[in-house]
Amino acid sequence: MKLYFNPKSRAVIAKWMLDECGAEYEIVPISFEKGEHKAPEFLKINPAGKLPALVDGATRVFEGAAICMYLAEKYPQANLAPKVGSPERGRFLSLMVYSTSQLEPSMGDFLLKAPTAPSRGWTDFEGALNAIERELGEGPYLFGDWFTAADVMIGSMFIWQRMFGSKSGRPKIDAYVDRLLARPKGMKMG
Numbered sequence: 001m002k003l004y005f006n007p008k009s010r011a012v013i014a015k016w017m018l019d020e021c022g023a024e025y026e027i028v029p030i031s032f033e034k035g036e037h038k039a040p041e042f043l044k045i046n047p048a049g050k051l052p053a054l055v056d057g058a059t060r061v062f063e064g065a066a067i068c069m070y071l072a073e074k075y076p077q078a079n080l081a082p083k084v085g086s087p088e089r090g091r092f093l094s095l096m097v098y099s100t101s102q103l104e105p106s107m108g109d110f111l112l113k114a115p116t117a118p119s120r121g122w123t124d125f126e127g128a129l130n131a132i133e134r135e136l137g138e139g140p141y142l143f144g145d146w147f148t149a150a151d152v153m154i155g156s157m158f159i160w161q162r163m164f165g166s167k168s169g170r171p172k173i174d175a176y177v178d179r180l181l182a183r184p185k186g187m188k189m190g
């Protein structure tokens with residue numbers, strides 16, 4: 001399995017997930033400076049020309065959330081996702097999609113000081129924080145004591161925010177992010 005990777009990219013999220021799965025994989029370094037992510041051979045893997053991308057034999061996966069869901073299915077022994085048909089499955093899928101469709105763009109608006117137009121399909125950052133606080137409940141993770149790929153996707157967004165120099169400002173969420181960062185295989189930016 002090959003992870004197309006740059007340490008200053010969202011590929012660190014996919015790497016975190018691979019490590020939590022205990023997967024064996026090869027890192028393929030991609031230079032943004034050299035434009036390797038826009039090279040024809042890379043566009044055959046991810047037509048968007050972005051990181052992360054994963055190749056597993058004849059399978060290619062792009063988009064961080066898709067990679068995390070793929071890996072959770074490939075490594076069931078890591079127990080990082082509710083099983084198909086289980087009552088938690090719907091909420092799990094919802095949180096995975098929410099991470100990139102609502103939380104990430106709302107955080108982007110917040111960090112860039114851009115107004116959030118509701119017609120664009122995502123909430124403002126305050127709304128996203130409210131939603132995550134509700135879903136986190138008493139924690140320690142989104143599914144109580146059970147750490148899942150949803151924590152990788154949702155948590156990595158807040159870790160990302162810290163890289164940009166700010167915290168969520170919500171004590172419950174900030175304590176959650178501290179817990180995620182303290183995990184032995186937790187996400188590292190480099």
Ligand SMILES: N[C@@H](CCC(=O)N[C@@H](CS)C(=O)NCC(=O)O)C(=O)O
Pocket residue numbers: 008009010011037049050051052062063064065100
């Ligand atoms: N929604 C995508 C976002 C991917 C993305 O924007 N990756 C950035 C790096 S963090 C990238 O490759 N940017 C290079 C470019 O767009 O030219 C995902 O989660 O995979």
